[in-house]
Amino acid sequence: MSGIGSGAAEDPAPFPGEVRLRTTADLADPRLAPYTTLTDAALRRDADAAHGVFLAESSPVVRRALDAGHTPRSFLLGDRYRETFADVIAAHPGVPVFTGPDQVLTALTGFHLHRGALAAMDRPAPRSVTDVLAGARRVLIAEDLVDHTNLGAVVRSAVALGWDALLLTPRAADPLYRRAIRVSMGTVFRLSWARTDGPLEDVLRSLRAAGFATAALEVTDRALGLDAPGLEPIRTADRLALVLGQEGPGVRPETLAAVDAHVVIPMPEGVDSLNVAAAAAVALWELRARRADR
Template identity: 45%
Template sequence: MHIISVTELDSSQHPGLDDYLNLTDVALRKKLEPAGGLYLAESEKVIARAIAAGHRPRSLLTQPKFLEQAERLLAKWPETPVYVAAEELLTELTGYRMHRGVIAAMHRPEPTDPGELLQNAHTVLVLENIVDHTNVGAAFRNAAALGADAVLVSEECADPLYRRSVRVSMGTVLQIPWARLPNWQRAGELFRLHGFETVALALDPQAIPIREYAAKRAPRVALMLGTEGHGLSRAALQTADQTVIIPMQHGVDSLNVAATSAVALYALLNEI
């Protein structure tokens, strides 16, 4: 048996529960996001990926029937506090029903330097100001599945390590390298320094079909996608070396940003 620190709960009044108690995602970000803070990982698969990525668990919350999952997950971290409670108390604690057995508070890793990330990359996905955590998580999953080397997110983009982003990505946000970009002036210089051609998905008269671009793509490409409502900002578009589109039919002008990332990355990485 690996777990050596199991605490059975009969109320929410325990100092170790502060990481879980009545915290909405927004409150979690404001209170705990700074470097050296934490994030929440939910389900055995996601927590296992977090630990495999070298992230250290801070504590784990579960029901008695899922203790075997907790034991497997914490084989290398047996000193990690494990809090066990009935489903009703867990719902009261977290504010939602826990369907995936276990949830862990993980120590957030130090931010990655975007320049270091770009040094050995060839195809990266850039997400600007996307506010929906589901879209962020889905885009990360697409990037990992289709073979992108890394994901870069703008300063105002939703946190990839939010619980919902992590869950929707199936933990791939913990596998694919990512970093936050500085403002676009500095970001543009960074891409140029590392030999990247910046390619924007945008409804622009000068845009060419993504398949046409893919046939003659540059060796290093940063594929830029913008926010759900208005797309890429003017500053981002001014940074772009090329604009591309995914041709649409039946009067539809664009796809959801997560779907767009899948189609565009497939085109760039599979030469369709």
């Protein structure tokens, strides 16, 4: 006998449309292609684009993706999570459901599937910057923020603190990469986002023409603390766009020259920065939109 697993006299009663993965030979099913090479982020970006999919990981995140209206192509479940996911499967008849023991799924994905479930979802069509900005009062701009974990954490804070939209430069990480989705706890499905095209300085000029104040979170000689009286016009702006830079290099000089203000988090002497995700959470709270009656 070859492959992993034996078959299964103990196989549970099947779901409609269920495909049991008993051995590594079963992993050749072409419908499983979206679940391969999950541990390689560089490969995933190309693979996801080629397949037109994104992957939602863990039962709560899969449910949030479905609640947001995303269309599943297939589900992948470890045996111990079959019954807790039965309602989702019943609500999506005709969608293939792949199930199997942990060792077979590990051979497929490259990691131990201990988070309950994976789902391959149709990747939504890209949205335009104009569409995403319509009606937005608080917009976050991720300039070359390439780390998926940081991006996921930033998205989670933005949604929790009432920000309306996210713009990403072409080099920034993919909000629909599975790690970014998981770290955001699925809140990315509640945030409008789009990628910019062309120099960010041009985007900032367009934002200013549309009535946005613009700021960058960066330590510079002209930066004002988030609690500084001189920052009041930025804090109270009806519409505001805030730029975050890449961990390490920070916001590009060209971008810093194009915004209205530079802002920093006041810190004790000898401490000059926080992780970008932690810094973003502080700034997003302090610069959140205020209600007119407060």
